Amino acid sequence: MRRAASLFFGLFLLPMPALSADLPRDFVTAQSGVFTQGGMVVLDLRDGVSVRLNGETLPQVGARTVLGFGRDAKLAQRLEFSNAGKSQTVAVKLTPRQYNIQRIDGLPPAMVTPPDDAWPRIIAQGKLKRAARAIASTQSGFSQGFVWPTRGRITGVYGSQRFYNGEARRPHFGIDIAAPRGTAVTAPASGTVTLAEPDMYFEGGLVFIDHGLSVTSAYMHLDSLQVKVGDKVKRGDVIATVGSTGRSTGPHLDWRMFWRGARIDPALLVDGSPNK
Numbered sequence: 001m002r003r004a005a006s007l008f009f010g011l012f013l014l015p016m017p018a019l020s021a022d023l024p025r026d027f028v029t030a031q032s033g034v035f036t037q038g039g040m041v042v043l044d045l046r047d048g049v050s051v052r053l054n055g056e057t058l059p060q061v062g063a064r065t066v067l068g069f070g071r072d073a074k075l076a077q078r079l080e081f082s083n084a085g086k087s088q089t090v091a092v093k094l095t096p097r098q099y100n101i102q103r104i105d106g107l108p109p110a111m112v113t114p115p116d117d118a119w120p121r122i123i124a125q126g127k128l129k130r131a132a133r134a135i136a137s138t139q140s141g142f143s144q145g146f147v148w149p150t151r152g153r154i155t156g157v158y159g160s161q162r163f164y165n166g167e168a169r170r171p172h173f174g175i176d177i178a179a180p181r182g183t184a185v186t187a188p189a190s191g192t193v194t195l196a197e198p199d200m201y202f203e204g205g206l207v208f209i210d211h212g213l214s215v216t217s218a219y220m221h222l223d224s225l226q227v228k229v230g231d232k233v234k235r236g237d238v239i240a241t242v243g244s245t246g247r248s249t250g251p252h253l254d255w256r257m258f259w260r261g262a263r264i265d266p267a268l269l270v271d272g273s274p275n276k
């Protein structure tokens with residue numbers, strides 16, 4: 001109940017869309033999260049219920065499952081619930097988001113358009129990241145509720161169309177929290193470290209945590225890493241410190257969330273603001 005109350009409170013503080021899905025109580029007992037572009041939703045199911053999202057069966061931990069929607073996910077989504085020969089299809093309409101434009105100037109040119117000789121490294125690192133994100137364990141950290149991984153001022157939000165030194169690049173998929181170099185970064189929920197690389201081309205120091213059922217969190221531009229691949233972490237454990245490594249113009253944490261290939265807005269998973 002505490003969680004539900006704080007989510008309700010959050011509606012008045014953040015531009016969070018209201019819940020839009022009317023889920024059948026014969027199949028679902030509880031829901032947390034928001035059906036919106038960039039949203040992630042955890043469902044508690046009755047015994048024996050299976051769920052398909054747009055035709056694809058969702059794995060479960062116990063009677064719980066999770067689903068998410070990317071920045072530009074189509075608004076019409078289809079959920080099918082079934083149990084012992086009974087089934088029901090629900091058309092879910094996601095709440096659309098609007099994204100702003102953010103300009104970042106003063107970056108070294110090689111960070112905007114990498115030189116030819118940087119590409120083998122960038123490609124190899126891309127493979128590392130995809131392999132780590134493909135890990136689909138049956139941990140349940142995804143469902144315990146997330147907390148801010150550090151404290152500071154928000155300097156970048158999810159979804160912004162980005163221009164680096166005036167050149168259009170991919171949207172920003174994380175939330176940027178400015179904090180002094182060396183500030184602790186803690187796990188926002190429990191999980192297992194699946195990537196811990198000190199020197200990625202764009203991300204600098206980078207850590208991934210697997211929270212189960214293909215929910216992965218990422219922490220970028222880290223100064224020091226305090227975990228290694230395979231480490232189990234609990235919510236609140238220190239995993240790294242804030243830095244300005246990789247494509248960064250000052251010390252900050254860029255926190256990202258993934259569900260499968262979908263990039264989730266971390267700000268929708270936590271209450272309030274990360275300000276001290």
Ligand SMILES: [Zn+2]
Pocket residue numbers: 156172174175176253254
């Ligand atoms: Zn960022």
